[in-house]
Amino acid sequence: xxxxxxxxxxLRYPQLKGxxxxxxxxxxxxxEMVRERFSDRPLSEIPAGAFPLLKDYVGRGVITTxxxxxxxxxxxxxxxxxxxxxxxxxxxVLPADFDEVRRLSRAFKAVIRDIAPVVEDRxxxxxxxxxxxxxxxxxxxxxxxxxxxxxxxxEATRLTCSIGVAPNKLLAKMASEFNKPNGISIVHEDDLxxxxxxxxxxxxxxxxxxAEAKLLRLHVxxxxxxxxxxxxxxxxxxxxxxxxxMHNVAWGRDDRPVVTESEPVSMSRETTxxxxxxxxxxxxxxxxxxxxxxxxxxxDLRRKGYVGKTIGIKLRYDDFRTxxxxxxxxxxTDDAKAIRRVAGLCLKRVPLDRKLRLLGVRVGKLxxxxxxxxxxxxxxxxxxxxxxxxxxxx
DNA sequence: TCTGGGGTCCTAGGACCC
DNA sequence: TCTGGGGTCCTAGGACCC
Numbered sequence: 001x002x003x004x005x006x007x008x009x010x011l012r013y014p015q016l017k018g019x020x021x022x023x024x025x026x027x028x029x030x031x032e033m034v035r036e037r038f039s040d041r042p043l044s045e046i047p048a049g050a051f052p053l054l055k056d057y058v059g060r061g062v063i064t065t066x067x068x069x070x071x072x073x074x075x076x077x078x079x080x081x082x083x084x085x086x087x088x089x090x091x092x093v094l095p096a097d098f099d100e101v102r103r104l105s106r107a108f109k110a111v112i113r114d115i116a117p118v119v120e121d122r123x124x125x126x127x128x129x130x131x132x133x134x135x136x137x138x139x140x141x142x143x144x145x146x147x148x149x150x151x152x153x154x155e156a157t158r159l160t161c162s163i164g165v166a167p168n169k170l171l172a173k174m175a176s177e178f179n180k181p182n183g184i185s186i187v188h189e190d191d192l193x194x195x196x197x198x199x200x201x202x203x204x205x206x207x208x209x210x211a212e213a214k215l216l217r218l219h220v221x222x223x224x225x226x227x228x229x230x231x232x233x234x235x236x237x238x239x240x241x242x243x244x245x246m247h248n249v250a251w252g253r254d255d256r257p258v259v260t261e262s263e264p265v266s267m268s269r270e271t272t273x274x275x276x277x278x279x280x281x282x283x284x285x286x287x288x289x290x291x292x293x294x295x296x297x298x299x300d301l302r303r304k305g306y307v308g309k310t311i312g313i314k315l316r317y318d319d320f321r322t323x324x325x326x327x328x329x330x331x332x333t334d335d336a337k338a339i340r341r342v343a344g345l346c347l348k349r350v351p352l353d354r355k356l357r358l359l360g361v362r363v364g365k366l367x368x369x370x371x372x373x374x375x376x377x378x379x380x381x382x383x384x385x386x387x388x389x390x391x392x393x394x
Numbered sequence: 395t396c397t398g399g400g401g402t403c404c405t406a407g408g409a410c411c412c
Numbered sequence: 413t414c415t416g417g418g419g420t421c422c423t424a425g426g427a428c429c430c
Contacts, residue, residue, distance in 0.1 A: 083396065123429075123430040265403090
């Protein structure tokens with residue numbers, strides 16, 4: 001989906017179309033004051049000039065999404081709000097409306113599944129779709145089906161998306177970036193040299209800032225450079241697994257299937273404080289936040305029907321270093337008090353000499369509530385109950 | 395006044411088991 | 413004088429993605 005969170009806000013405030021708008025940062029709806037001030041008219045008639053600007057923004061946080069006009073100024077996802085404010089002070093800031101974003105996410109995915117049922121979820125605004133067995137999925141290299149999906153999503157949501165069609169997920173993901181926003185791009189196997197190799201290695205899904213920096217140090221800049229490297233040399237520098245993977249992706253090879261179903265591995269809640277907190281001096285405040293996080297995780301587990309047996313905490317110090325501790329229980333739980341107790345034990349094992357900026361609680365090793373795995377009580381088998389197998393007999 | 399929140403997967407050492 | 417070889421699970425940290 002194109003600039004998803006921002007586009008969702010533009011549905012509500014169409015008068016902001018064409019303007020630099022960023023979503024992010026706030027814990028509360030900073031446009032509430034504006035809405036109160038103009039409560040006598042519809043949202044779409046609030047003058048654009050009345051909205052809060054990035055230059056007036058105070059506080060912590062990062063940009064979730066920037067509209068394309070804002071991107072012209074170099075503002076983008078994951079950028080700190082303060083830095084963004086220097087680049088584009090006149091941008092309008094709005095908070096994310098998660099409920100509305102989730103609703104529209106479900107809506108666009110439902111539209112796709114109606115047309116092409118083999119869909120892999122890739123977060124709130126992205127999916128992989130397998131065109132292979134969709135009737136007409138091969139027409140014009142997939143362009144006809146891609147157009148139908150685009151049109152159907154727009155009719156259902158008034159939102160635009162960009163689609164890349166290619167022989168595998170790796171190339172499709174890259175192709176989807178070629179023609180944004182509201183674009184379609186078809187990449188064939190033969191296009192590797194001309195369209196993929198000139199790209200920076202960072203464009204590969206799976207090469208992040210660290211791998212990029214190391215590749216640049218080794219004078220590997222483009223995907224073509226990467227493809228030209230001896231696989232053995234890549235293995236020597238990045239290890240067996242990453243080295244081989246890098247070689248394969250540089251040659252456009254990816255055999256991962258489109259996975260339509262998956263079970264969650266963990267659920268967590270975390271929060272960055274408005275100001276850094278001290279474990280001793282701000283004990284009461286931290287304690288309340290800690291308990292609240294445990295209750296929210298427990299609530300998430302219950303709502304989604306899961307229990308977990310590994311309880312963990314995460315904290316981030318004022319110098320941005322992160323520490324985690326976890327503890328695995330004998331039994332599964334979704335109980336806030338139990339989670340709070342174990343998380344409290346974890347907290348005792350971590351240094352608390354620095355101020356904290358973030359606290360998080362995680363539950364892992366999940367099982368479906370009520371499943372045999374979740375309810376089985378681990379009882380050691382008594383010897384006389386043990387039926388010997390072939391090798392033990394006699 | 396830098397740097398969110400919710401995830402997955404990988405690595406690596408150590409405990410423990412057969 | 414020589415001290416295995418598998419395997420799984422747990423824990424901590426980190427890279428990466430949306």
